[in-house]
Amino acid sequence: MIIIPSATPISPSDRAFNYGDGVFTTLMVNEHKVELLPYHLSRLEHDTAAIKLDIDIHTLETAIAEQVSAIKNASDENASKYVLKVHISGGQAGRGYARSKDSETRVRFSQHPHPSHYDSLADEGVTVICAQTRLAIQPLLAGVKHMNRLEQVLVKHEVEEAGAHDAIVCDTQDSIIEASAGNLFFYLNDEWYTPSLKGSGVNGVVRQCLVDSLLNDNCALHVGSYDLSFLRKASAVVITNALMGVMPVKQVRLTDFSVVDFDVKSDAVAALKARFNIAVGSGQ
Structure with missing residues (x-):
C-alpha cells in the first residue's frame, strides 16, 4: 500500500x-477530529476486502x-470543519x-469545504423525488462504497x-434502497425502519x-424490503450520511405526482438526531 501525496497528478x-x-470514504472533520473514524475504517477494511484490495488498516x-x-x-488559515x-x-x-501482480494499492487524500447549506437544511428539511433510475442488484458489491457511481x-x-x-x-425490483x-430511515408507529442493503446500495x-x-x-x-407505498404510512423520513448527519425530509414527491409531507420537528426526528450527536461526541 502506497500513500500518494495529494498534489501528485493522477496517472492515466x-x-x-x-x-x-477502488473504494472511497468521505470523512467529516470537525475541530480537527474525524467523526465516526472507527466506522470509516471498518467500512474501508470491509470494502477493500470485497473487491480484493490489500490495505494495512x-x-x-x-x-x-x-x-x-x-x-x-x-x-x-484552514477551517476546523x-x-x-x-x-x-x-x-x-x-x-x-486484470490487475498486475506487482501493482500496489494506492491511497490519496483530498480536502474540500464542508457544505454550509446543510446547516440550514437540517432545520428546514429537504424535498425529495422518487427517482426513475433504478439500482442494479449485485450482492457481491452490496454495501460497498466503490468508485463506480454512474447510477x-x-x-x-x-x-x-x-x-x-x-x-x-x-432497485430494479422496486424496493427502496437509499437516497x-x-x-x-422511516418512522412508523414508534418504530424505525431502514432498507436492507443485501442486493445493492x-x-x-x-x-x-x-x-x-x-x-x-x-x-x-x-x-427489510419496502416499496414506495410505505412512505404514505410513515410519519417521519430522514436521510443520513457523514456530512449531513441526520437530515429530515419535509416532502416526498411520489411518481404519481402526489406528495407526502412530514413533520421535520417531530420528537422522533429530534431523538434520532440526539442519538447521532451522542455517538459523534463519544468519539465512535
Missing part, C-alpha cells in the same frame, strides 16, 4: 481512473491522523481488467432537473452507527 494508467477499481489510520494534523498546522476524502485505488497498469450520477441529474434536494432510489448519497457510516445504537438500546428497528 491508474485503475480507479480507468475502471473504477493501521497504516491507513496513521496516515489519516497525519493528514489532519498537517492541515491543522498549515501556514495558511471540512471534508477529507480518502481514495483507495487498485494501483496502476495491469493487462486490461448516482444519473439520479443527481434527475434531482437537478426536478429542482429537488435529493431522491429516494429503488442519492445517503441512507434512509452503500452501507453508510451514519446508518451503521444508528443501527448499532438503536439495537444496543433495545429500540425497535426493522431492516
Whole structure:
C-alpha cells in the first residue's frame, strides 16, 4: 500500500481512473477530529476486502491522523470543519481488467469545504423525488462504497432537473434502497425502519452507527424490503450520511405526482438526531 501525496497528478494508467477499481470514504472533520473514524475504517477494511484490495488498516489510520494534523498546522488559515476524502485505488497498469501482480494499492487524500447549506437544511428539511433510475442488484458489491457511481450520477441529474434536494432510489425490483448519497430511515408507529442493503446500495457510516445504537438500546428497528407505498404510512423520513448527519425530509414527491409531507420537528426526528450527536461526541 502506497500513500500518494495529494498534489501528485493522477496517472492515466491508474485503475480507479480507468475502471473504477477502488473504494472511497468521505470523512467529516470537525475541530480537527474525524467523526465516526472507527466506522470509516471498518467500512474501508470491509470494502477493500470485497473487491480484493490489500490495505494495512493501521497504516491507513496513521496516515489519516497525519493528514489532519498537517492541515491543522498549515501556514495558511484552514477551517476546523471540512471534508477529507480518502481514495483507495487498485494501483496502476495491469493487462486490461486484470490487475498486475506487482501493482500496489494506492491511497490519496483530498480536502474540500464542508457544505454550509446543510446547516440550514437540517432545520428546514429537504424535498425529495422518487427517482426513475433504478439500482442494479449485485450482492457481491452490496454495501460497498466503490468508485463506480454512474447510477448516482444519473439520479443527481434527475434531482437537478426536478429542482429537488435529493431522491429516494429503488432497485430494479422496486424496493427502496437509499437516497442519492445517503441512507434512509422511516418512522412508523414508534418504530424505525431502514432498507436492507443485501442486493445493492452503500452501507453508510451514519446508518451503521444508528443501527448499532438503536439495537444496543433495545429500540425497535426493522431492516427489510419496502416499496414506495410505505412512505404514505410513515410519519417521519430522514436521510443520513457523514456530512449531513441526520437530515429530515419535509416532502416526498411520489411518481404519481402526489406528495407526502412530514413533520421535520417531530420528537422522533429530534431523538434520532440526539442519538447521532451522542455517538459523534463519544468519539465512535
